Every structure is written in structure tokens, then in C-alpha cells.
Amino acid sequence: MSLVRDPDQTRNRLIEAAFDEIYENGFQGMRVEEILKRTGLKKGALYHHFASKLDIAYAVMDEYIAEMVKDTWIKPMSDYKDPIEGITKVVLNIARGYGEEDFIKKGCPLNNLAQEMSALDEGFRQRIHNLLQLWISAFGQNLQQGKENGYIDSSVDTEVASTFIVAILEGCTSLLKASQDEKTLQSCWIGLEAYLKSLRPVSIQAKP
Amino acid sequence: MSLVRDPDQTRNRLIEAAFDEIYENGFQGMRVEEILKRTGLKKGALYHHFASKLDIAYAVMDEYIAEMVKDTWIKPMSDYKDPIEGITKVVLNIARGYGEEDFIKKGCPLNNLAQEMSALDEGFRQRIHNLLQLWISAFGQNLQQGKENGYIDSSVDTEVASTFIVAILEGCTSLLKASQDEKTLQSCWIGLEAYLKSLRPVSIQAKP
DNA sequence: TTCATTACAGACCAACTAGTCTGTTTGTAA
DNA sequence: TTACAAACAGACTAGTTGGTCTGTAATGAA
Numbered sequence: 001m002s003l004v005r006d007p008d009q010t011r012n013r014l015i016e017a018a019f020d021e022i023y024e025n026g027f028q029g030m031r032v033e034e035i036l037k038r039t040g041l042k043k044g045a046l047y048h049h050f051a052s053k054l055d056i057a058y059a060v061m062d063e064y065i066a067e068m069v070k071d072t073w074i075k076p077m078s079d080y081k082d083p084i085e086g087i088t089k090v091v092l093n094i095a096r097g098y099g100e101e102d103f104i105k106k107g108c109p110l111n112n113l114a115q116e117m118s119a120l121d122e123g124f125r126q127r128i129h130n131l132l133q134l135w136i137s138a139f140g141q142n143l144q145q146g147k148e149n150g151y152i153d154s155s156v157d158t159e160v161a162s163t164f165i166v167a168i169l170e171g172c173t174s175l176l177k178a179s180q181d182e183k184t185l186q187s188c189w190i191g192l193e194a195y196l197k198s199l200r201p202v203s204i205q206a207k208p
Numbered sequence: 209m210s211l212v213r214d215p216d217q218t219r220n221r222l223i224e225a226a227f228d229e230i231y232e233n234g235f236q237g238m239r240v241e242e243i244l245k246r247t248g249l250k251k252g253a254l255y256h257h258f259a260s261k262l263d264i265a266y267a268v269m270d271e272y273i274a275e276m277v278k279d280t281w282i283k284p285m286s287d288y289k290d291p292i293e294g295i296t297k298v299v300l301n302i303a304r305g306y307g308e309e310d311f312i313k314k315g316c317p318l319n320n321l322a323q324e325m326s327a328l329d330e331g332f333r334q335r336i337h338n339l340l341q342l343w344i345s346a347f348g349q350n351l352q353q354g355k356e357n358g359y360i361d362s363s364v365d366t367e368v369a370s371t372f373i374v375a376i377l378e379g380c381t382s383l384l385k386a387s388q389d390e391k392t393l394q395s396c397w398i399g400l401e402a403y404l405k406s407l408r409p410v411s412i413q414a415k416p
Numbered sequence: 417t418t419c420a421t422t423a424c425a426g427a428c429c430a431a432c433t434a435g436t437c438t439g440t441t442t443g444t445a446a
Numbered sequence: 447t448t449a450c451a452a453a454c455a456g457a458c459t460a461g462t463t464g465g466t467c468t469g470t471a472a473t474g475a476a
Contacts (some may be wrong), residue, residue, distance in 0.1 A: 005423060026324055028236040032464060043465080044424045050234070053464065056476060083280030086398045114386040115323035116234055119314045126385045163392055164385070169358020178322040184371055190359045191372030192405075198406055213453060240434060251435080261434065293469045317432060 011049045013039045018056050019064045023102075023109050026116045027057050027124070054123070061127045065109055069131055074138040083146035084196045087139070088167065091192070095185070107177035111170045133134075136162045143199070153201045159198055167190055219257045221247045226264045227272045231310075231317050234263050234324050235332070255331040262331070268334040273317055277339055290405045291354035294348070295373065301399070303393070312393075315385035319378045344370045351407070361409045369407055376400055 017038040021030040027202035032053055036042060050056040073090065081085030094103055106112070110131055117124035146152040170189035195206060229238040231277055240261055258264040281298065288294030302311055312352040314320070325332035344363060348368035354360040379394035405413060 002392040005315070007423060010423080025328065026234070026236060028234060029328065031462095033462095042425050044426070044467095045304055047222065047465070074269070091349065098432060107323060111382055112323045114314060114382055115320045118386045120233065120237065125386060129388070132383065132386055144281070154317065157398070159391075160398050163395035164402075166381035167377070167383045169384045169395055171375035174319055174322055174378045175340065175375045176324045178333060178339070183367075187368040187371035187374055188212065189366070190368050191297060194406065195399075195403055216454060218453080239432095252437095252456070255435070256453060278420090368476050 010041065013055065014041065014049060014189070015059055016044055017062050019060045019109070022057065022060060022113070023106055024152065026112065028116065030057070038063075042134060048116065054121075058123060061113070061124075065113075066131060066134070069110065069135050073135050074137060075139065077142050081146075081149060082141040083139070083152045084151060084199065086142060088193070089198065093190075103173065104176050104180070108170060108173045114170075132166065136166050139145060139165055150201065151196070152199050153205075156199050165192075165195070212327070215257070218249065221263065221268055222249065222254055222257060223272050227268045227317070229266060230265065230321070231314055234320065236324065238265070262329075265333060269321070269339065270334075273321075274339060277318065277343050281343055285346065289357060290359045291347070291350040292359060292407065294350060295374060295404060296401070299377070300414075303397075311381065312384050312388070316378060316381045319381055322378075323382075324367060340374065344374050347373055352387065358409065360407050361413075362390050364407050373400075373403070 015037060017035045017124075018030065020038065021034050021138070025031075030053070032043070032046065035056075036046060039045075046056070049050055050059065072094065076090050076093070077083065077086045080089065110128060113124065114128045118128055119125070142160050143152055143158040143161055147154060147156060149156060152158070168188075168191070172192065175188065222243060225243045226238065228246065229242050233239075238261070240251070240254065241262075244254060247253075249264060254264070259266065280302065284298050284301070285291065285294045288297065318336060321332065322336045322340075326336055327333070348366050349361055351364070351366040351369055355362060355366060360366070376399070377398075380400065383392050383396065
């Protein structure tokens with residue numbers, strides 16, 4: 001188990017550094033030199049593992065951001081039988097938790113790339129689209145189960161609702177990134193809660 | 209009225225071309241050369257009117273996008289006494305109207321810049337923040353008037369609601385830009401309508 | 417042990433691009 | 447009419463950056 005050379009780890013280190021660069025500066029602002037600085041590697045290493053700047057960016061989405069979406073939005077939801085409680089807690093955890101500073105200052109990595117690159121490169125757009133669909137369909141399944149268990153009103157179209165919830169989340173992070181104030185955060189939070197509550201069965205909804 | 213030289217018009221042409229460039233490629237993807245191509249002007253002209261690439265981008269926001277926000281989202285609202293009808297119609301007009309193709313493919317110019325540049329440059333962030341506040345406060349005033357005229361429930365916090373509506377709009381354009389499908393558009397539309405309806409006075413809301 | 421292949425190091429290149437600078441023409445006030 | 451300032455044209459520069467290419471050390475199979 002000599003660690004003098006570990007190509008897999010080298011590759012992952014490059015991807016992680018590339019993610020950091022993209023998250024900070026966007027894809028167009030990302031510099032190959034900076035990735036090398038962060039990792040201590042040289043161009044020989046990077047261009048051995050990846051064909052181009054675009055290639056490593058694709059890998060960042062396919063491997064790194066995909067896992068991020070699962071770890072952040074999909075897996076934690078399984079802890080809750082009530083999907084609305086789940087979404088609420090997960091959002092709170094992000095807004096107040098570990099990723100607070102980054103998430104409010106730098107926004108959502110996926111949303112950043114969506115805005116910057118969707119219209120410029122079809123490869124980016126499709127990957128972003130797939131990741132969003134992964135996220136939305138996971139929420140959709142959660143809502144569907146919640147519906148069957150009486151947490152969600154039977155009249156709710158879960159596909160529509162899950163799409164709209166993700167739209168709300170992206171929109172709120174977008175506003176927050178630009179405004180950077182507590183008031184906006186509060187308004188987004190209240191709005192989200194109000195919308196989620198509107199998905200409850202009418203009988204429950206009436207309760208205070 | 210000799211039009212051999214018209215510095216004001218020259219300046220505006222440069223700003224307009226710069227907007228097109230930024231809208232297509234983002235600020236970091238915008239090329240000075242391309243602005244000159246689009247206008248037929250030379251570097252002497254551009255750097256006579258603007259100090260730098262950043263300077264013309266600021267001018268685009270201060271002069272061009274600011275007017276765009278007013279023309280698109282603020283002025284048309286005055287045609288409607290009912291703010292919910294106003295927002296609905298204005299959104300429909302954009303989604304189905306003149307700017308359809310651009311808006312769905314390229315997204316919202318303000319949102320694009322917000323995602324790309326808010327965290328990278330404080331000058332950008334403040335300008336974006338100001339434009340968003342302009343937009344939100346205009347909606348807030350419309351909702352407030354609507355409240356006084358009985359179109360909105362008296363319990364609604366109009367500041368919260370206007371902020372959240374803008375968040376929804378930005379989130380929906382974001383999703384649309386990445387997904388490019390009709391289904392997402394429908395879901396966003398249904399969700400927006402549902403949220404707007406929840407702002408109605410309870411008596412009206414109950415009606416089918 | 418041998419040797420082909422993989423995994424890098426690091427110098428080098430070529431293209432692109434924001435910005436400068438000098439020169440020239442147009443407008444305008446005196 | 448003159449003279450000065452404003453409004454451009456367009457060649458040039460210097461810095462940046464993605465990517466290449468050659469060399470070298472490690473790895474693993476035969």
C-alpha cells in the first residue's frame with residue numbers, strides 16, 4: 001500500500017480543487033493554474049487525467065456535485081416520514097448549519113452553474129438538467145409517500161409540487177446571494193413554510 | 209443636427225452591445241472586441257467613454273438593466289388595480305410574448321449576473337441588490353394597494369410576499385433555463401398561481 | 417530482473433485579450 | 447477664423463492562460 005503514487009486519489013484531489021475553483025469563480029473564471037496551486041500538482045498530472053478544462057468541469061458535475069446533491073438533499077430526507085418536516089429540517093440544517101457561510105455568500109453550486117453555463121454549453125445544460133431532475137424526482141417520491149401516509153393532501157400533484165419547491169429553493173438562494181441580509185432570509189423562509197403548509201390535508205391545514 | 213458625431217448615441221450603442229454580450233456570455237465571457245464588432249466602433253471610442261471593461265458593465269446595470277426592470281416589471285403593473293391579476297398578466301406576457309425565446313433560453317439578465325458576479329465583485333453585488341430591491345419594493349407597493357382595495361387578505365405581510373414572489377420568479381426562470389421543457393414551465397406556472405391565490409382574502413379564496 | 421505502461425514534472429508555446437498611445441477629425445467657444 | 451477640447455481610429459503592447467511536449471520515475475506483469 002505504497003502511497004507514493006495513487007492515481008485515483010490524485011484524480012479526486014484535482015476534481016475537488018476544480019470544484020472549489022468553480023464554486024468561487026464560476027467555470028469561466030476558473031483557472032487551471034489555480035487548481036494546480038491548490039493541489040500542489042503540475043500540468044502533467046492534470047492533463048494526464050483530464051483532456052481539457054471542460055473535461056474536468058464535466059467530471060466535477062458528474063462525480064462531485066452529483067454526490068453533493070444526494071448527500072445534501074436526498075439521503076437526509078429518508079430520516080423523516082413526513083416530507084414537509086424533512087424539507088423544513090434539511091433546509092434549516094443548511095441555512096443554519098455547516099454550510100451556512102458558503103451557501104449564503106456563494107449560493108448554490110448547481111444554480112450558479114445553471115445560470116452561467118446552461119445557455120453557453122449543451123454538455124453543461126444536460127448535466128445540470130439531469131441533476132435537477134434527480135433532485136426533483138427524489139422530492140417527488142417523498143411527497144408521494146407523504147401523500148399515501150396522510151401528510152400531504154390527496155389533491156396535490158406531487159410532480160408539480162416538487163418542481164416548484166426546487167424552484168423556490170433556487171430562487172431564495174439566488175436572492176440571498178445578492179442581498180446578503182437577514183430580512184430577505186426571513187421572507188424566503190416564511191414564504192417557503194407557507195407554501196409547504198398549503199400542501200397539507202385541508203383538515204390539518206386549518207389548525208393553527 | 210449633424211449626426212456625423214453623436215457621443216451620447218455612441219455611448220448608448222456601446223452599452224446596448226455590451227448588454228447583449230453580457231446577456232449571452234456573462235460578464236466574464238464578454239469580450240471587448242465583440243462589442244466593437246457589434247457596433248462597428250473601435251477601441252478609441254469605447255475607452256473614451258468608459259474607463260474599463262468593468263466600468264461599461266456597471267453602466268449596463270445602472271442605465272440599461274435598470275430601465276429594463278422598470279419597463280418589464282414595474283410600469284406595466286400600473287395598468288391593473290388587482291396586483292395578482294397584474295403579476296399574472298405581466299408574467300404571461302413575458303413567458304408567451306415578445307421576449308419568450310430569449311427569456312426561456314437565456315434566463316433573466318439580472319438573475320444571471322446575480323449568480324455569476326455577486327460573490328466576486330462587491331460593485332456588482334450592490335447594483336444587483338439595488339435593482340432587486342427596486343423590483344421587490346414596487347411589487348410591495350402594488351400588494352399594499354391591493355390589500356387596501358380588498359384584493360389581498362389583510363393578514364398578508366406585503367414585504368414578505370413581494371420578496372417571495374420575486375424569489376419564485378427567479379427560481380422558475382433558473383429551472384427553465386436549465387430544463388428547457390414545457391412540463392417545468394407548467395409546474396412553475398401552477399405553483400405561482402397557487403401561491404398568488406393564497407394571498408387572496410379568505411372569503412374569495414374559498415371560491416372555485 | 418526486465419520492460420512496457422502508467423503517472424506524473426515542468427519547460428515551452430501560441431493564442432487571445434484588456435488596455436495604451438499616438439494621430440486625426442469634428443465640434444465649439446472666443 | 448482660430449484655437450482648444452472632445453470624439454473617435456487603429457496600431458501596438460504586455461500579461462495571461464489553456465494546452466503541448468519531452469523527460470523521468472514509479473508500477474506491475476512476464
